[in-house]
Amino acid sequence: MTTNLTYRQQTLVQLLSNQKFDVIADVGCDHGYIGATLLTKSIAKQLLFIDVSQPSLQKAQTLCQKLNLTSCNFLVQDGLGESLCDCAVIAGMGGKEIISVLTNAKKLPNTLLLQPMKNTPNVREYLCKNYHVDKDFTIFEGGKFYDVLLCTKGSDDLSQLEMQFGKTNLQQPTSQFAQFIDRQIDKYEKIVQNTMDKRANQTLNQLKLCKKEIENAKNI
Ligand SMILES: C[S@@+](CC[C@H](N)C(=O)[O-])C[C@H]1O[C@@H](n2cnc3c(N)ncnc32)[C@H](O)[C@@H]1O
Incomplete structure (x- = not known):
């Protein structure tokens, strides 16, 4: 049996695929697809599957049994807690929840792979103090845009603009990201026309600056 990963999950696994870790924690693992694939591909020697929900963790446990994966530990807990790892994957959670997981961790891992569902600028602001952002880009799947961040300890x-939109998106913009910004500009132009809202107007100005950066980067 193999796991069929979504494009979002494949992108996450791919980002770690040229590295080897002793211990990876899949925090908020749910079904366990990401962690199980990291083990199957020998990217990690050992996997900590962590979820705050017992029924979710049970899904990861069942998957690992079906795949005959050993070297796994299963923990029902809120975030990393006292668990130690070289790398933590925290995907599919809100940005503020991710910040709370990292703030409450006994020891921060050397590598972080994050995929916040919202409030990504807050996550970036938090990360800057303890991590270097190696990659920070947006992908598109199933009508939704997802932010993906790979970071290593540092600052x-x-x-x-990077805080708002992501470093890699600005330096090496993809057509998907350009499409995302165009859609956001359309959305905020309508809001500003209808409401004259000041904050919406500020957001619109930021989006237009971002579009300029994208065009400049594409011309290099
Ligand atoms: C949408 S699923 C994401 C599954 C998987 N990480 C992925 O990206 O495909 C989110 C999971 O995070 C778990 N979760 C939410 N907050 C958590 C926390 N503070 N600590 C551990 N797990 C958490 C939920 O129970 C749920 O199973």
Whole structure:
């Protein structure tokens, strides 16, 4: 039996595929597809499957049994807690929940692979103090846009636009990201026309600056 990963999950696994870790924690593992694939591909020697929900963790346990995966530990807990790992994958959770998991961790791992569902600028702001952002880009799947961040311990100094939109998106923009910004501009132009809302207007100005950066980066 193999696991059929979505494009989002494949992208996450791919980002770690040229590295080897002793211990990876899949925090908020749910079905366990990401962690199980990392083990199957020998990217990690050992996998900590963590979920705050027992029924979710049970799905990961059942999957690992079916795949005959050993070297797994299963923990029902809120976040990393006292667990130690070299790398933590925290995907499919809200940005504020991710920040809370990292803030409450006994020891921060050297590598982080994050995929916040919302509030990504808050996550970036938090990360800058303890991590260098190696990759930070947006992917598109099933009508939705997802932010993906790969970070290693250190620090970073992101510009205001990088904080808002992601470093890699600005430096090496993809057509998907350009499409995302165009859609956002359309959306905010309508809001500003209808409501004259000041914050919406600020967001619109940021989006237009981002579009300019994308066009400049494409011309290099
Ligand atoms: C949408 S699923 C994501 C599954 C998988 N990580 C993925 O991206 O495909 C989110 C999971 O995170 C778990 N979760 C939410 N907050 C958590 C926390 N603080 N600690 C551990 N697990 C958490 C939920 O129970 C749920 O199973």
